[in-house]
Amino acid sequence: MRRLFTTPIWQNREVRERLKWYYGVMSDLKPAKFLIAKRIPCEINIEHSSDERLWEEHERLSKTFNEILNEIKNDRMLFDELKPVTVSYIDLKVEIAKRILKSCHFCEWKCKVNRYESKKLGACRVDSKSRVSTWFHHFGEEPPLVGYGGSGTIFFAGCTFKCVFCQNWDISQDPFNGVEVDGKKLALIMRELRNTGALNINFVGGEPTPNLHTILEGMKHLGTNVPMLWNSNMYMSLESMALLVDVIDIWLPDFKYGNDNCAIRLSKIPRYFEVVSRNHKIAHDYGDMIIRHLVLPNHLDCCTKPVLKWISENCPRALVNIMEQYRPEYIVAERYEEYPDIARRPTHQEMEEAYAFADSLNIVYKPVS
Numbered sequence: 001m002r003r004l005f006t007t008p009i010w011q012n013r014e015v016r017e018r019l020k021w022y023y024g025v026m027s028d029l030k031p032a033k034f035l036i037a038k039r040i041p042c043e044i045n046i047e048h049s050s051d052e053r054l055w056e057e058h059e060r061l062s063k064t065f066n067e068i069l070n071e072i073k074n075d076r077m078l079f080d081e082l083k084p085v086t087v088s089y090i091d092l093k094v095e096i097a098k099r100i101l102k103s104c105h106f107c108e109w110k111c112k113v114n115r116y117e118s119k120k121l122g123a124c125r126v127d128s129k130s131r132v133s134t135w136f137h138h139f140g141e142e143p144p145l146v147g148y149g150g151s152g153t154i155f156f157a158g159c160t161f162k163c164v165f166c167q168n169w170d171i172s173q174d175p176f177n178g179v180e181v182d183g184k185k186l187a188l189i190m191r192e193l194r195n196t197g198a199l200n201i202n203f204v205g206g207e208p209t210p211n212l213h214t215i216l217e218g219m220k221h222l223g224t225n226v227p228m229l230w231n232s233n234m235y236m237s238l239e240s241m242a243l244l245v246d247v248i249d250i251w252l253p254d255f256k257y258g259n260d261n262c263a264i265r266l267s268k269i270p271r272y273f274e275v276v277s278r279n280h281k282i283a284h285d286y287g288d289m290i291i292r293h294l295v296l297p298n299h300l301d302c303c304t305k306p307v308l309k310w311i312s313e314n315c316p317r318a319l320v321n322i323m324e325q326y327r328p329e330y331i332v333a334e335r336y337e338e339y340p341d342i343a344r345r346p347t348h349q350e351m352e353e354a355y356a357f358a359d360s361l362n363i364v365y366k367p368v369s
């Protein structure tokens with residue numbers, strides 16, 4: 001059934017052009033990438049193959065996937081021409097993700113802990129089970145993601161970052177918050193969100209990355225067409241990026257810091273700029289994206305301007321949401337004296353300076369900010 005989304009935002013030419021694939025899937029004019037991946041046959045015995053053999057097959061199927069995707073994008077092939085298969089590209093991804101859990105390197109912490117053994121946990125403290133704090137139709141996201149049905153947002157507990165100003169700290173810093181979900185339960189949640197009008201499935205938290213195995217398994221069990229949205233701090237490993245790029249229809253990454261010193265001090269994250277910029281570039285090469293940048297007070301020169309400059313040079317097709325809603329929360333709210341630079345909201349003047357700088361770089365931000 002084709003869904004009609006006629007909210008005014010889609011009359012904006014920049015939005016239509018930059019989010020063309022997402023719009024097609026959202027409107028049921030195109031199949032979501034994960035549905036295509038489910039129809040690409042995997043030709044090895046995934047249970048009895050070595051890790052190296054699984055990755056070789058993954059690389060081969062990614063090429064096949066992108067050839068087919070290109071045909072479908074350009075109306076040279078219909079989804080129905082692809083027949084159901086017994087073991088698919090998605091099954092292969094699920095198997096690889098489950099093996100990564102035994103020596104976890106879903107993100108660049110690369111803790112290498114066996115998350116099936118709950119005695120020793122990694123930096124995110126999420127074990128092998130995924131827990132969802134809540135899920136609902138979110139109307140506070142960017143206009144192209146919301147429409148009349150909202151964004152089908154699923155909040156996973158736990159996070160790979162420790163931001164001192166986190167607004168969702170009760171979810172992000174407590175990996176045992178919420179109810180356990182496996183792939184089948186997650187698929188039911190996704191189906192229900194879409195069938196009740198959600199424009200997309202928005203994986204967030206906390207952070208979705210530690211739950212990649214469950215998310216891929218959820219896609220394996222889902223037969224409903226809906227765009228998959230990755231709403232993340234973008235600290236994924238290259239392996240996680242490889243598992244994601246052929247199943248995510250739209251990226252909603254967060255680019256906070258323009259240098260590593262601010263990232264270490266405020267989020268306890270090493271190698272921030274190198275990792276996060278690398279992953280933004282990969283995501284931009286593969287799909288539609290809206291990049292979020294939260295303007296921190298007193299961080300215009302060290303963070304906002306370098307981030308916007310990098311985006312303008314490396315992600316020219318991205319829409320950018322320059323966010324003004326920072327407020328001192330969580331640890332900053334209790335220990336103002338340790339974080340005097342971010343102990344207030346950004347001023348009107350700071351926001352105007354951020355917008356003027358974005359204008360000077362020809363960044364498209366007005367439709368989504």
Ligand code: SF4
Nearest residue numbers: 104107110111122124
């Ligand atoms: S997801 Fe990242 S932080 Fe969590 S255990 Fe794996 S590598 Fe460590």
